[in-house]
Amino acid sequence: xxxxxxxxxxxxxxxxxxxxxxxxxxxxxxxxxxxxxxxxxxxxxxxxxxxxxxxxxxxxxxxxxxxxxxxxxxxxxxxxxxxxxxxxxxxxxxxxxxxxxxxxxxxxxxxxxxxxxxxxxxxxxxxxxxxxxxxxxxxxxxxxxxxxxxxxxxxxxxxxxxxxxxxxxxxxxxxxxxxxxxxxxxxxxxxxxxxxxxxxxxxxxxxxxxxxxxxxxxxxxxxxxxxxxxxxxxxxxxxxxxxxxxxxxxxxxxxxxxxxxxxxxxxxxxxxxxxxxxxxxxxxxxxxxxxxxxxxxxxxxxxxxxxxxxxxxxxxxxxxxxxxxxxxxxxxxxxxxxxxxxxxxxxxxxxxxxxxxxxxxxxxxxxxxxxxxxxxxxxxxxxxxxxxxxxxxxxxxxxxxxxxxx
Amino acid sequence: xxxxxxxxxxxxxxxxxxxxxxxxxxxxxxxxxxxxxxxxxxxxxxxxxxxxxxxxxxxxxxxxxxxxxxxxxxxxxxxxxxxxxxxxxxxxxxxxxxxxxxxxxxxxxxxxxxxxxxxxxxxxxxxxxxxxxxxxxxxxxxxxxxxxxxxxxxxxxxxxxxxxxxxxxxxxxxxxxxxxxxxxxxxxxxxxxxxxxxxxxxxxxxxxxxxxxxxxxxxxxxxxxxxxxxxxxxxxxxxxxxxxxxxxxxxxxxxxxxxxxxxxxxxxxxxxxxxxxxxxxxxxxxxxxxxxxxxxxxxxxxxxxxxxxxxxxxxxxxxxxxxxxxxxxxxxxxxxxxxxxxxxxxxxxxxxxxxxxxxxxxxxxxxxxxxxxxxxxxxxxxxxxxxxxxxxxxxxxxxxxxxxxxxxxxxxxxxxxxxxxxxxxxxxxxxxxxxxxxxxxxxxxxxxxxxxxxxxxxxxxxxxxxxxxxxxxxxxxxxxxxxxxxxxxxxxxxxxxxxxxxxxxxxxxxxxxxx
Numbered sequence: 037x038x039x040x041x042x043x044x045x046x047x048x049x050x051x052x053x054x055x056x057x058x059x060x061x062x063x064x065x066x067x068x069x070x071x072x073x074x075x076x077x078x079x080x081x082x083x084x085x086x087x088x089x090x091x092x093x094x095x096x097x098x099x100x101x102x103x104x105x106x107x108x109x110x111x112x113x114x115x116x117x118x119x120x121x122x123x124x125x126x127x128x129x130x131x132x133x134x135x136x137x138x139x140x141x142x143x144x145x146x147x148x149x150x151x152x153x154x155x156x157x158x159x160x161x162x163x164x165x166x167x168x169x170x171x172x173x174x175x176x177x178x179x180x181x182x183x184x185x186x187x188x189x190x191x192x193x194x195x196x197x198x199x200x201x202x203x204x205x206x207x208x209x210x211x212x213x214x215x216x217x218x219x220x221x222x223x224x225x226x227x228x229x230x231x232x233x234x235x236x237x238x239x240x241x242x243x244x245x246x247x248x249x250x251x252x253x254x255x256x257x258x259x260x261x262x263x264x265x266x267x268x269x270x271x272x273x274x275x276x277x278x279x280x281x282x283x284x285x286x287x288x289x290x291x292x293x294x295x296x297x298x299x300x301x302x303x304x305x306x307x308x309x310x311x312x313x314x315x316x317x318x319x320x321x322x323x324x325x326x327x328x329x330x331x332x333x334x335x336x337x338x339x340x341x342x343x344x345x346x347x348x349x350x351x352x353x354x355x356x357x358x359x360x361x362x363x364x365x366x367x368x369x370x371x372x373x374x375x376x377x378x379x380x381x382x383x384x385x386x387x388x389x390x391x392x393x394x395x396x397x398x399x400x401x402x403x404x405x406x407x408x409x410x411x412x413x414x415x416x417x418x419x420x421x422x423x424x425x426x427x428x429x430x431x432x433x434x435x436x437x438x439x440x441x442x
Numbered sequence: 443x444x445x446x447x448x449x450x451x452x453x454x455x456x457x458x459x460x461x462x463x464x465x466x467x468x469x470x471x472x473x474x475x476x477x478x479x480x481x482x483x484x485x486x487x488x489x490x491x492x493x494x495x496x497x498x499x500x501x502x503x504x505x506x507x508x509x510x511x512x513x514x515x516x517x518x519x520x521x522x523x524x525x526x527x528x529x530x531x532x533x534x535x536x537x538x539x540x541x542x543x544x545x546x547x548x549x550x551x552x553x554x555x556x557x558x559x560x561x562x563x564x565x566x567x568x569x570x571x572x573x574x575x576x577x578x579x580x581x582x583x584x585x586x587x588x589x590x591x592x593x594x595x596x597x598x599x600x601x602x603x604x605x606x607x608x609x610x611x612x613x614x615x616x617x618x619x620x621x622x623x624x625x626x627x628x629x630x631x632x633x634x635x636x637x638x639x640x641x642x643x644x645x646x647x648x649x650x651x652x653x654x655x656x657x658x659x660x661x662x663x664x665x666x667x668x669x670x671x672x673x674x675x676x677x678x679x680x681x682x683x684x685x686x687x688x689x690x691x692x693x694x695x696x697x698x699x700x701x702x703x704x705x706x707x708x709x710x711x712x713x714x715x716x717x718x719x720x721x722x723x724x725x726x727x728x729x730x731x732x733x734x735x736x737x738x739x740x741x742x743x744x745x746x747x748x749x750x751x752x753x754x755x756x757x758x759x760x761x762x763x764x765x766x767x768x769x770x771x772x773x774x775x776x777x778x779x780x781x782x783x784x785x786x787x788x789x790x791x792x793x794x795x796x797x798x799x800x801x802x803x804x805x806x807x808x809x810x811x812x813x814x815x816x817x818x819x820x821x822x823x824x825x826x827x828x829x830x831x832x833x834x835x836x837x838x839x840x841x842x843x844x845x846x847x848x849x850x851x852x853x854x855x856x857x858x859x860x861x862x863x864x865x866x867x868x869x870x871x872x873x874x875x876x877x878x879x880x881x882x883x884x885x886x887x888x889x890x891x892x893x894x895x896x897x898x899x900x901x902x903x904x905x906x907x908x909x910x911x912x913x914x915x916x917x918x919x920x921x922x923x924x925x926x927x928x929x930x931x932x933x934x935x936x937x938x939x940x941x942x943x944x945x946x947x948x949x950x951x952x953x954x955x956x957x
Contacts, residue, residue, distance in 0.1 A: 252794050259789045266782040273775035280768035287761040294753050299921045302928050309932075406795050406956060413801060413953040420946045428939040435932045438925075 067091050070188045072181040073101065077173055081105055082134045084180055088203045095204055102206045106133055109180055111209065115198045123348045124393035126401055128186035129337030131179040139169045157286050171322060249398050250346055257339040264332035271325050278317035285310035302438055309434040313427050320423045327416040335405060342401050349394050352387040359383040580606040580685055584678040587670050589657065596658045597621050598670065600677060604700045610692065616701050625677055627708020631695045638847045640908030642916055644683040645836040647676035675825060679833060737849050747913055748845055755838045762831035769824045776816035783809035797956045804952040808945050815941055822934040830927045841916060848905045855898030862891040
């Protein structure tokens with residue numbers, strides 16, 4: 037599979053049909069390239085075909101594919117999180133669950149309301165909903181792929197055993213979704229973590245870099261969350277407006293065919309115009325979704341992952357400081373000094389190891405983020421311009437024709 | 443134009459006659475009297491009065507113009523006659539028939555065949571344009587809404603400014619203050635005077651209890667400001683439509699409304715007044731009657747038009763609803779874009795990479811400008827498109843009402859005919875019953891009924907003719923209105939896109955500058 041020629045470019049493209057929403061800037065190389073070459077949407081699950089090309093010796097072949105489902109991606113992600121060795125890295129955020137519920141509901145409602153609209157309207161709306169379904173499908177594929185690419189690009193994570201199993205083992209991984217108890221455990225873990233997170237965040241860091249990062253990330257994460265939800269709402273309104281124009285176009289068409297006066301020409305022309313501008317408006321909303329909303333959503337997840345890293349470092353720092361205190365106490369009492377010394381050393385090493393890698397990770401995070409925003413904002417502006425110019429041309433030509441007619 | 447009735451005799455004789463018939467007599471009654479009066483110079487109302495008409499042309503216009511006995515329009519009539527010598531001789535005003543009881547429907551139908559009817563309508567149109575002397579040059583503005591009074595008795599006063607060069611008005615520019623109930627009162631008078639004879643009287647803007655209460659209570663927020671603006675605009679459109687109608691323009695109440703500084707308070711417009719309740723009762727009765735009248739439509743034109751208006755009504759309502767949705771969503775989009783802009787600004791603030799931070803702030807600015815753009819577009823959607831559709835939905839209700847009146851007129855006529863028939867049968871029976879005084883009575887009644895039948899028929903033909911003219915005028919107006927508004931609306935859309943392009947073009951280099 038052709039990787040990107042320049043190392044700075046975006047996520048893995050593949051010869052398949054899915055255009056990628058690129059939210060990360062990755063350094064890919066020939067030793068390990070991963071992509072999702074195909075995907076199948078069944079009733080309530082999606083099956084992804086994960087395709088790997090590698091020159092690494094630990095794989096049996098140079099090129100192979102397996103089929104994976106969403107739960108298996110989650111299993112892989114969680115295995116990274118739970119691995120102490122990776123405490124010092126930003127774990128690439130897990131892809132969100134494929135969610136076709138809203139789309140399915142709309143298709144169902146359309147089916148129920150079939151009797152109340154004309155055949156053309158029904159076909160039109162059905163086509164649109166199907167396009168929406170397809171768009172959601174493509175997005176979920178992209179997000180799962182980005183996750184894998186991030187892992188593959190990471191110098192340490194790409195060597196992970198579980199990752200290799202994930203890529204190569206061509207049987208079902210039998211990763212059952214977490215049962216109720218495990219979900220409850222997770223929930224409590226998160227509660228404890230957030231309470232803890234507050235504690236840990238409160239501890240002033242000696243290191244300026246990390247102190248700055250902490251403040252920055254906390255604020256940034258909240259604001260990205262806000263921006264993400266507001267952009268979603270804005271885009272939804274945009275889609276609703278485009279749908280309205282669709283209905284207006286249909287009614288204008290009926291009016292045009294019924295009318296016996298001069299104005300019928302106007303109605304028909306405007307109906308035709310609105311059909312076209314509506315498609316453009318829908319594309320604008322879709323592109324905004326891809327370039328803006330998805331970008332924000334992704335960095336919401338990434339900034340959370342970065343926060344988690346800081347939390348882990350904070351925890352390690354606390355442990356280190358506690359170990360120091362214990363050592364002092366032990367020395368004072370002259371009891372279990374060796375044990376305390378070993379324990380303190382372990383904590384110290386752990387902390388320093390995390391700090392070192394965390395620093396690099398956070399710097400990389402910033403680089404990735406800036407590059408992704410730049411790419412997406414530029415593309416967003418270019419697409420907005422393209423669509424606005426398209427709209428303008430259609431409108432102007434229609435006005436010209438109509439004015440000429442009167 | 444109410445140029446229907448058979449022209450009365452030539453010359454002043456006719457006019458004088460008309461003027462003598464003053465107060466209290468309805469329009470038709472007076473004309474009938476004219477026709478039956480033994481005017482020596484009266485030519486026999488011929489079936490094809492082509493020649494007759496041309497000479498009578500001008501005068502017939504005068505007659506039909508003024509139903510107002512007070513003759514405010516003496517001057518107007520003068521002007522009309524001056525201008526109208528070129529009038530089309532083909533202009534037939536209508537079925538001549540009135541005198542003979544043999545119903546002229548037979549005569550009516552062939553003449554109302556499609557070709558003739560079109561010619562008829564066209565020439566009437568030309569007539570309209572010629573006849574008012576000046577071309578239609580009038581502009582009415584409703585402005586300066588001001589709250590008068592306090593509490594629940596408060597109301598909004600509007601300034602009504604009329605600018606015109608038409609000579610039927612006493613001044614070139616008049617300004618008066620009116621309140622909403624004045625407008626309703628005007629409409630109610632015009633409706634009661636003209637609707638039942640077939641004129642499409644533009645409906646007044648609707649009452650709104652919620653809207654007005656907010657204003658009364660003194661709530662000074664965005665929604666009540668919007669309500670007042672919406673109403674002001676609607677009142678302006680209402681007045682313009684009313685004066686565009688050549689007959690309504692000359693109605694004394696309209697003149698009084700536009701010119702006199704004080705207007706008697708129109709109380710009967712209140713919903714719960716005696717008049718209001720009477721209106722509601724009548725409406726219900728009408729609805730019932732409509733269902734029971736089964737009319738023998740001999741004229742395909744009416745059948746076709748009726749169906750056309752039904753279809754138009756349906757589609758316009760649908761379109762109106764969709765456009766209202768669009769307005770709502772665009773407003774929502776504007777609000778959401780503004781909120782996103784703020785959020786993006788905050789994000790830009792916390793971003794620690796300088797260039798990206800600046801770009802995000804720029805994005806926030808762009809989105810803020812775009813939100814204003816959406817708001818303006820929603821405004822255009824509403825005032826240009828949505829309100830036009832709303833107006834036409836209401837206008838078509840008036841059109842349908844006029845068609846209904848025709849049906850009622852027909853029904854009345856038929857009923858009278860049936861009654862006449864019964865009386866005739868009774869009379870023939872009495873012939874053999876040898877009851878002389880009863881016979882005499884019956885014969886008198888028959889005579890009276892014969893007159894009524896004639897009148898009924900005349901009424902029916904008159905209203906049919908009026909409706910044809912009105913519909914043609916209405917369709918012309920409709921086509922003009924829609925064409926103008928559609929183009930204006932599209933131009934507003936063009937402007938929005940041009941602005942969008944400007945904004946994004948300014949942003950692009952900023953985005954590219956992120957390093």
